[in-house]
Amino acid sequence: MPGGVNSPVRAFKSIDSSPVFFKRGKGAYLWDEDNNKYIDFVASWGPMILGHADPDIEAALKEVVESGTSFGAPTRLENEMAAEVIKCVPSIEMVRMVNSGTEAVMSALRLARAYTSQRNPKQTKIIKFKGCYHGHADSLLVQAGSGVATLGLPDSPGVTANATQDTILADYNNPDAVTEIFEKYPGEISGVILEPVIGNAGCIPPKPGYLEFLREITSAHDALLIFDEVMTGFRVALGGAQEKFGVMPDITTLGKVIGGGLPVGAYGGRKEIMQMVAPAGPMYQAGTLSGNPLAMTAGLTCLKKIQAPGFYDELERKANYLINGMKQAIDAPLQTTVCGGMFGFAFSSEPIHNFADSSNMDIERFKQFYLSMLEQGVYFAPSAYEAGFVSAQHSDEDLDQVIAASKNS
Numbered sequence: 001m002p003g004g005v006n007s008p009v010r011a012f013k014s015i016d017s018s019p020v021f022f023k024r025g026k027g028a029y030l031w032d033e034d035n036n037k038y039i040d041f042v043a044s045w046g047p048m049i050l051g052h053a054d055p056d057i058e059a060a061l062k063e064v065v066e067s068g069t070s071f072g073a074p075t076r077l078e079n080e081m082a083a084e085v086i087k088c089v090p091s092i093e094m095v096r097m098v099n100s101g102t103e104a105v106m107s108a109l110r111l112a113r114a115y116t117s118q119r120n121p122k123q124t125k126i127i128k129f130k131g132c133y134h135g136h137a138d139s140l141l142v143q144a145g146s147g148v149a150t151l152g153l154p155d156s157p158g159v160t161a162n163a164t165q166d167t168i169l170a171d172y173n174n175p176d177a178v179t180e181i182f183e184k185y186p187g188e189i190s191g192v193i194l195e196p197v198i199g200n201a202g203c204i205p206p207k208p209g210y211l212e213f214l215r216e217i218t219s220a221h222d223a224l225l226i227f228d229e230v231m232t233g234f235r236v237a238l239g240g241a242q243e244k245f246g247v248m249p250d251i252t253t254l255g256k257v258i259g260g261g262l263p264v265g266a267y268g269g270r271k272e273i274m275q276m277v278a279p280a281g282p283m284y285q286a287g288t289l290s291g292n293p294l295a296m297t298a299g300l301t302c303l304k305k306i307q308a309p310g311f312y313d314e315l316e317r318k319a320n321y322l323i324n325g326m327k328q329a330i331d332a333p334l335q336t337t338v339c340g341g342m343f344g345f346a347f348s349s350e351p352i353h354n355f356a357d358s359s360n361m362d363i364e365r366f367k368q369f370y371l372s373m374l375e376q377g378v379y380f381a382p383s384a385y386e387a388g389f390v391s392a393q394h395s396d397e398d399l400d401q402v403i404a405a406s407k408n409s
């Protein structure tokens with residue numbers, strides 16, 4: 001396998017180390033091939049909000065697996081899942097299931113462009129923010145050049161300039177950057193896509209009023225607001241960041257928690273927009289394994305459990321407990337953020353509001369901290385640019401152990 005892994009960040013390259021190989025997970029813990037035990041805050045990069053090997057998901061999967069694992073035809077389970085998503089996520093009136101977050105975002109962008117370009121064929125450009133990751137589809141794999149708003153340049157060989165020419169980059173949490181782009185390309189912006197809380201450059205919440213600003217400016221220009229809630233969906237609140245901050249996007253993408261640990265993604269939104277998707281409408285998108293019975297079963301079981309009263313209050317309490325404890329214990333300037341079951345900590349003396357601010361982070365200090373914590377049985381994401389996740393299974397004793405370990409790390 002290239003680099004020994006099936007997804008790059010797993011390789012521990014950003015901390016100049018080599019990865020741990022896991023063989024088992026239960027609740028808040030993981031065990032490696034040498035039987036070392038870790039308290040896990042990676043949660044498979046977000047999905048495992050109920051902890052590993054949840055007994056209800058396990059039981060549901062065992063039952064369903066006996067009836068066949070894929071039909072490529074409509075099932076009751078898909079309909080139950082669609083109903084659950086529509087119930088939980090405030091702006092979603094209609095939904096399509098796919099197999100990953102990348103697929104969800106790719107499809108959502110095609111949908112946005114299909115929708116706006118039918119009115120105005122020139123309305124095809126997408127504004128994306130520096131530091132937001134939306135999966136590895138060509139048009140979004142771009143990094144910022146210099147300046148406030150720069151035409152995207154490919155971030156990976158193999159992505160052509162043509163593929164990214166309609167992607168325009170902006171600084172997150174900076175309203176002027178977006179206003180300038182709308183002024184520069186009148187009638188050409190199809191949509192604005194963002195992680196409403198950035199989880200791929202640490203954990204960066206929106207400044208007060210910022211999401212409201214994006215809602216207003218997109219509506220004023222007949223452009224669509226797309227929340228990529230692959231990470232924040234069912235994670236910062238049951239209804240995602242849109243519920244937590246009370247701002248409704250036109251299209252939402254989902255992944256991670258919605259699959260309960262199996263490969264699932266989804267995109268949804270206003271009925272009028274979603275009716276564009278084939279076979280209801282002309283925008284083509286399909287999938288052999290989309291709505292797969294096992295994936296729907298794990299996802300549905302997970303979605304039902306996270307609706308327990310107080311689930312998110314408790315998750316956020318734990319994240320705050322952990323992060324506040326670490327801030328007190330660690331003898332270095334630390335910027336910390338918590339949003340529902342998601343948290344971030346950055347070795348920096350300056351607050352971090354966007355990707356440019358995160359260049360102030362002391363990466364060497366992070367590496368030292370990371371390896372020391374790993375040695376003490378704490379598994380954080382192996383990069384200074386990733387969010388952490390608490391699960392329903394972390395106990396206060398687990399968190400106390402982590403805080404104590406962080407003291408000398």
Ligand SMILES: Cc1ncc(COP(=O)(O)O)c(C=O)c1O
Nearest residue numbers: 100101102133134135230231255
């Ligand atoms: C916000 C966001 N969007 C999209 C993706 C891509 O999802 P996947 O890895 O399931 O393709 C990720 C993955 O980390 C993500 O965090």
